[in-house]
Amino acid sequence: MKARETQAPAPLSFEAQILALLPQLRRYSRSLTRSDVEGEDLLQDCVEKALVSRSQWRGANFKSWAYRIMTNLHLNARRSVARRPSVGIEEAENVAMSAVSDDPLEKSRLVKALETLPKEARAVLMLVVVEGHSYQEVADMLDVPIGTVMSRLSRARQALREKMREENVIPMRRPR
Amino acid sequence: MTEARSISEADLHAYADGFLDDADRARVERFLAENPDAAELVADWQAQNDELRAAFAAHEKSKPTDIQLISGAHHRTAARPPRRAALAAAAMAIFALGAIGGHYGPLLFKRPDIQLAYTEILPREARNAFLVYASEVRHPVEVFANEEAHLATWLGKRLSIANLKVPNLQTMGFKLVGGRLLPVAGKPGAMFMYEDQAGQRVTVMVGRNKENRTTSFRFASASNVETFYWIDGELGYAVTGEISRDLLQKIAEECYRQFPS
Numbered sequence: 001m002k003a004r005e006t007q008a009p010a011p012l013s014f015e016a017q018i019l020a021l022l023p024q025l026r027r028y029s030r031s032l033t034r035s036d037v038e039g040e041d042l043l044q045d046c047v048e049k050a051l052v053s054r055s056q057w058r059g060a061n062f063k064s065w066a067y068r069i070m071t072n073l074h075l076n077a078r079r080s081v082a083r084r085p086s087v088g089i090e091e092a093e094n095v096a097m098s099a100v101s102d103d104p105l106e107k108s109r110l111v112k113a114l115e116t117l118p119k120e121a122r123a124v125l126m127l128v129v130v131e132g133h134s135y136q137e138v139a140d141m142l143d144v145p146i147g148t149v150m151s152r153l154s155r156a157r158q159a160l161r162e163k164m165r166e167e168n169v170i171p172m173r174r175p176r
Numbered sequence: 177m178t179e180a181r182s183i184s185e186a187d188l189h190a191y192a193d194g195f196l197d198d199a200d201r202a203r204v205e206r207f208l209a210e211n212p213d214a215a216e217l218v219a220d221w222q223a224q225n226d227e228l229r230a231a232f233a234a235h236e237k238s239k240p241t242d243i244q245l246i247s248g249a250h251h252r253t254a255a256r257p258p259r260r261a262a263l264a265a266a267a268m269a270i271f272a273l274g275a276i277g278g279h280y281g282p283l284l285f286k287r288p289d290i291q292l293a294y295t296e297i298l299p300r301e302a303r304n305a306f307l308v309y310a311s312e313v314r315h316p317v318e319v320f321a322n323e324e325a326h327l328a329t330w331l332g333k334r335l336s337i338a339n340l341k342v343p344n345l346q347t348m349g350f351k352l353v354g355g356r357l358l359p360v361a362g363k364p365g366a367m368f369m370y371e372d373q374a375g376q377r378v379t380v381m382v383g384r385n386k387e388n389r390t391t392s393f394r395f396a397s398a399s400n401v402e403t404f405y406w407i408d409g410e411l412g413y414a415v416t417g418e419i420s421r422d423l424l425q426k427i428a429e430e431c432y433r434q435f436p437s
Contacts, residue, residue, distance in 0.1 A: 015246045015247070018246055019242060019243070019246055022238060022242050022245070023236045023237050023238050024236055026235055026236065026237065026239075027232050027233070027235040027236040030232060030235040031228075031232045031235070039235070043245075044245060047245050047246065051246070108227065108231045110224065110227050110228065110231070111228075111231050125228070126228075126232075128193055129193070129224070129225045129228050129229065130228055130229055130232050134195060135189075135190070135195070150185075150186050150189065153189055154185060154189065157189075157220075157221050157224065160224055161217075161220050161221075161224070164224075
C-alpha cells in the first residue's frame, strides 16, 4: 500500500505517522531547547532525517524511533551556534512569529533552570516526565544502560532542586 | 523495617514518576512515612514533574505548516515554511488533519495553557490586597466576623464553591476579622482577614480560574511580605502576611486542610 504521490495533501502511512506524532515531537523538541525558534529548527531537522532514513525504520515502534532520531540530533548538534545566532527565551519575543507574550515558558523559573542542566540529563528528564516514556524505553532509545538513565535522571532532579532553592521556590509537601 | 531498608533511590524515582505497581507503591509509601527527608525529596520531584508537564503541555499542538514539513522537507532551504503561515496551506492542512483523525482538529485551536501566568498573578495580587487592606484600621473588611455564616454563603456563591467554610485559624493564634469580595485575576475572588493578639494580620485569598491546574505550594516574598500560594483544581489560594515564613507555612497548610478539595 503506497501513498498517492500526486500533490497529496492527505499523506498516508509513513508520512501520516510522522504527522500524527508531530504535536508530541514538537513538545519534546521545545522541551530540549531554549526557544520556540530553536525548537522548530530541531523539529524540522528531525522530520527531515526521519524522511531520509525511512528505509532504516524496521516497522517496530515508530514513536521510539522518531524520539531517538530527535534526541541524537540534539545531543550531537551544535545547531544554534552553527546555523543561526542562538536566541534566549527572553529575546525570543523579538523573533518573527514567536512574539507570543503569554507564552507560559517565559514565566517559569523552573524552565529557566533547565538551561543549567547538561543536555543528556535534560533529555532523560524530558523523555520520562514530559513524554511519559519508561526508564527502559529511554535506555533503549539512547542506547545506554538503564543505570545511566537513572543517574542522569537523578542528577537532573538534584540540580533543579538546588537551583530552585536558590531562587526561593519551596515546593511544600502537600498533606495528602 | 527490613523492607524499608531495601528501598533504593531508583524506587523513589519510579514512585515519583508513577511507574510502580500497587504493592511497591505501598512499600515506598511506608518508607516515606518514616523518612521525612526522603518524603520531602520525592515531593519536590513530583512538584517538578507537575510544573514541567504544565509548562510544555501547550507545545503539543499541530501547526498549519505541518503538512509542508512532511511534504516539502527535501527542498528545505527554499521551502522552509515561512513562519507567517500561508493561509491556503493552513486550510489544506486542516482538511488533511481532519482526514487523519477527528481528535486532531481541536488541538489546532487549543488555547495556550495560561496556568503559569495565573501563578504569577496570584501572589502579586495577594500581596497587593494585603498591603491595601491589612493596614486599614476601621474598614479592613466588608463583612465582619460576627456575620461569619453570611460571609461564607455570600462569597461561596460568588466563587461557586458549595459549602465554603471560612478557615478557622484559632489554633495558630489568629482569629477571623472578616472578609471581602475582590477581583482576583479579573474574576470574583474572596479575601479573609485574620489577626493575632498583637494585631498582626494575615490574609487568605481565593480565586477561581477555569484553566487552572493543581500545583504544589509555592512561596514568594517581597519586602517582608511573605506569600504562600497554591492551586487546587480550579481554585487558587494565597496566604499573605508580614510574619515568619515558618508560621505562614503552617497557616497555609492549615488552610489547605480546611478548604474543600
